Amino acid sequence: MQRINKNVVLGLLTFTSSVFLLFQLYYYKYYLSPKNGTVFPKIKGSKTGQESSRWYVVRKFLSLVSSHNIAVHLIDPLLLGLIDVDLEQLRISPDGSQSECKYFCAPRDCTTFALLDKAWKHEVGLFRAAERVGFQWLKIQSKDPRLEGMDDLSGTEIPLHYVFKLATHSIHLVVFYERSGNYLWHGPLRLKLHADRKFVPFRKLPFGRYPGAYDKLELLSVSIDGLTVQIPKEPSVFLEERSHSRFIECRYREARSFLQVYPDDASLDAVEFRKKAKALLHLATLTLNTLGVRFWLSSGTCLGWYRQCNIIPYSKDVDLGIFIQDYKPEIISAFQKAGLPLKHKFGKVEDSLEFSFQAGSDDVKLDIFFFYEEDDHMWNGGTQAKSGKKFKYLFPKFTLCWTEFLELKVRVPCETLLYIEANYGKDWKVPVQEWDWKTSPPNVQPNGMWPIDEWDEVIQLY
Numbered sequence: 312m313q314r315i316n317k318n319v320v321l322g323l324l325t326f327t328s329s330v331f332l333l334f335q336l337y338y339y340k341y342y343l344s345p346k347n348g349t350v351f352p353k354i355k356g357s358k359t360g361q362e363s364s365r366w367y368v369v370r371k372f373l374s375l376v377s378s379h380n381i382a383v384h385l386i387d388p389l390l391l392g393l394i395d396v397d398l399e400q401l402r403i404s405p406d407g408s409q410s411e412c413k414y415f416c417a418p419r420d421c422t423t424f425a426l427l428d429k430a431w432k433h434e435v436g437l438f439r440a441a442e443r444v445g446f447q448w449l450k451i452q453s454k455d456p457r458l459e460g461m462d463d464l465s466g467t468e469i470p471l472h473y474v475f476k477l478a479t480h481s482i483h484l485v486v487f488y489e490r491s492g493n494y495l496w497h498g499p500l501r502l503k504l505h506a507d508r509k510f511v512p513f514r515k516l517p518f519g520r521y522p523g524a525y526d527k528l529e530l531l532s533v534s535i536d537g538l539t540v541q542i543p544k545e546p547s548v549f550l551e552e553r554s555h556s557r558f559i560e561c562r563y564r565e566a567r568s569f570l571q572v573y574p575d576d577a578s579l580d581a582v583e584f585r586k587k588a589k590a591l592l593h594l595a596t597l598t599l600n601t602l603g604v605r606f607w608l609s610s611g612t613c614l615g616w617y618r619q620c621n622i623i624p625y626s627k628d629v630d631l632g633i634f635i636q637d638y639k640p641e642i643i644s645a646f647q648k649a650g651l652p653l654k655h656k657f658g659k660v661e662d663s664l665e666f667s668f669q670a671g672s673d674d675v676k677l678d679i680f681f682f683y684e685e686d687d688h689m690w691n692g693g694t695q696a697k698s699g700k701k702f703k704y705l706f707p708k709f710t711l712c713w714t715e716f717l718e719l720k721v722r723v724p725c726e727t728l729l730y731i732e733a734n735y736g737k738d739w740k741v742p743v744q745e746w747d748w749k750t751s752p753p754n755v756q757p758n759g760m761w762p763i764d765e766w767d768e769v770i771q772l773y
Contacts, residue, residue, distance in 0.1 A: 366415045368480040369422055370538055371444055379437050384530050384541035386485065387423040388517050388550060390414050394535065395546040401533045415536045420512050421474075421481040427495075428488045434470070441475060449474040449510050451519075453498055456560050457490055461567060461620065471498035472519055474511045481511060485518045487525070494720040495525045496558060523556035524713035524720055525549070557712045557725060566620040573742055581624035587675045588622045589717045591629050591651075595677055596719055598649050599631075602639055606631045607711055607722035609680055614735060616716050617727050625744050628676045632691065635664065635681045642666070642679075651677060655696070656771040663692025663701055663758070663769075684708070692758065693748060696770050701758040702749060706733045 376383050385391065393414055394401065415422065441448055451472040458467055473484040487495045500519025502511065529544040543549035575581075592612075599606050608616055609632035615623040622629075638660055643653055651668040654676060658664040664681040680691040689709065693702035712725040724730040731739050736753045749755065761769050 363412075363416075364478050365417075365419070365422070365480050366412050366536060366538075368477045368482065369415045371446075371477060372424075372475060372482045373538055373540070375437070375440060375444065375446070379440065381426065381437065382541065383424040383426050383484065384528075384543070385423070385535075386425045386518070386543070386549070388553060389417060389419060390422070391542065391546040391550055393417065394533075394542060395550070398533075398546065401535065402531075404534065412536050415538070420479070420515055421483050423483045423485065423516070423518055425485045425487055425497075428469075428486055444477075446475045446477050447510070448476070451500055451502070453501065456496075456498070457488065459560070459563050461563060461570075469498075472500045476510065483511075483516050483518065489527075490524075491715060491718045491720065493527070495527060497523050517553075521556075522558040522560070523553070524558040525552050525556060555711065559712045559714045559723060559725065559727070561616060561620040561714060561716065563620055566618065569619050569740065575619070575621075576624045578624075584624055584627070584675060585622045587670065588626075588629050591670050591675055591677055592717060592721075593719060594649055594651070595629065595631060595646075596721060598645050598651075599633075599642075602641060602645055604633060604639055604642065605637050605711065605722065606633045606679075607724060608632075608714075608716065610678070610734060613723060613727070614731055614739060616714065616723060617731055618740065620716075622717070623742075627674065628678050630678050630680070632680050632682055635660065635683050638664070638681060646677075653771075653773050655773060657694035657696070658692050658769050659765075663694060663703075665692065665694070682706075693755070694761065694770060695749065696772060699761040699763065699766060699770065700749075701760060703756050703758040704734070704752060705754045705756065706730060 373383075385394075438448055450470055451474075452468045452470045455467045455469045469488070470486050472486065475482040475484065485497050487497050490496045497518065499522050500513070500516060502513055528549070530541045531544040532539060532541050534540070595606075607613070608630070610630035611623050611626040611628070612630040615621055615626065643656070643666065646666075646668050647653065651670060654667040654669040656664075656666055658681075660681075662683075666679040668677040668679075670676060682689050682691045687708070689706045690703050691706075693704065694700070695702075707726065707729050709724040709726045709730055711722045713720055714723050715721075716723075733754045734752055735743075743751070
C-alpha cells in the first residue's frame with residue numbers, strides 16, 4: 312500500500328511538472344515571444360522577431376535620448392550606405408513609408424549613432440532612465456587630448472564612447488569633440504576589462520579602433536522605417552571621410568624628453584621664423600584644401616612635428632608632399648593668387664616634379680614635393696639646377712593619417728617612424744643643422760641627368 316501511494320505521488324508530481332512546463336512554453340510563446348509583439352512589437356514588413364527587436368531597440372533608444380533633449384545622428388556605415396542609395400526618395404517621403412522595415416532591420420548586432428559633446432547634458436539622468444526601460448550600458452572614457460601640450464599632461468578625463476544594450480541588440484554612441492574650432496574628433500575605444508570585452512562585440516564596431524578626424528557636419532532630418540532620424544546631409548561624403556579618418560596625436564611626452572636634452576631655440580630670430588612658418592602653413596593648407604588636393608607634412612616639417620611638436624627653427628622652409636595622381640595644373644596659379652609667387656619649378660608631371668614658392672620678401676619658402684609610387688616603394692625627385700643632375704629619394708610605402716599641428720588639421724604619414732628613418736636615418740633624434748639635400752639623406756640616390764634640350768621645361772627659376 313505504501314509502495315502504491317509512492318507511485319501515485321510520483322505520478323502526480325510528474326504530471327504536475329509536465330503541466331507547469333507546458334504552461335511556461337505556452338506563456339513564452341504567446342506572451343513573451345518577440346513574434347507575438349509583447350516585448351518587441353511586430354512592425355510592418357518585418358519577417359522575424361529578430362528584425363523586430365533591432366527596430367524596437369533603435370526606437371527605444373531614440374525615444375530615450377529625445378526625452379532628455381539629446382540630439383544624436385546616425386553614422387552607421389552599413390545603414391548610411393543603404394540610405395544614400397535611396398536618399399532622394401527619403402527626402403520626399405516625410406512619413407518614411409516603406410513596404411518593409413528596410414534599414415533598421417538590416418542584420419547586425421549593433422547600430423551606431425554619434426553625439427556632439429556640446430549636446431551632452433544630464434548623463435546620470437539618462438543612465439537612470441535607460442536602466443528603467445531595460446538598457447544595460449557601458450561608458451568608455453580617457454584623458455582629454457585637447458588639454459595636452461608641451462607644458463603639462465592633462466589628467467582630465469572625457470567620455471569617448473557609450474554602448475547601450477537591450478536584448479540581443481546594441482547601440483554604439485560615439486562622442487565627437489570640436490578641436491581647434493575647425494574639425495571634429497572622436498577618440499579610440501579601449502576596452503580594458505575582460506567584462507567590457509564580453510559586453511560589446513568590439514571587432515564588429517565600425518568606429519573606435521582608432522581615433523578619427525572629420526570636417527564639421529551638416530545634418531539632415533529624414534524619416535526612416537517610421538522613425539525620425541538625423542543623418543549626415545551627404546552620406547557618401549561622410550563615408551568617404553571615414554575611410555581615411557585615422558588620427559595620430561602629436562607625441563608631447565617624447566617632445567618634452569627631446570627638449571630636455573636639446574633645449575629649444577628661444578631667440579628672436581627663431582620665434583619670428585616659427586611665426587612666419589605657421590602663417591605660411593595655414594595659407595598653404597587653405598589653398599590646397601580649396602583645390603581639393605591631398606597633401607601631408609613632409610621632410611623637415613614632418614620631422615619637427617614628430618620629434619618636437621613644432622617647426623624646426625633652423626629649417627628655413629615648410630615642406631609638403633603630394634601624390635602625383637593628385638596633381639592639378641591650377642596649383643601654381645592658386646598659390647600665386649594667394650600671394651605666393653613661384654620661386655622654381657623642377658621636373659615634369661611624369662618625372663621628379665617639385666615646386667618652391669616664396670613667401671613675399673620673407674626668408675621662408677614653401678617646398679612641395681610630388682611622390683611617385685612603384686611596386687614596392689615610393690619616391691620623390693630632386694634636381695640640381697646648375698648641372699641638370701637628377702636625384703631620387705626612396706621611401707617605404709605609406710598611408711596617410713590626420714593630426715593636429717599648429718592649430719591645423721593636416722595629414723602625416725601613418726607609418727611616420729619608417730618615413731622619417733628613411734629620410735633622416737636611425738639618428739633622427741639628433742639635431743643636424745648642416746644638411747646637404749644631395750648627400751645627407753640616407754635615402755637619396757643618383758637618378759641620371761636631364762637632357763639639355765629639356766632644361767627649359769624641367770629647370771625653371773624665377
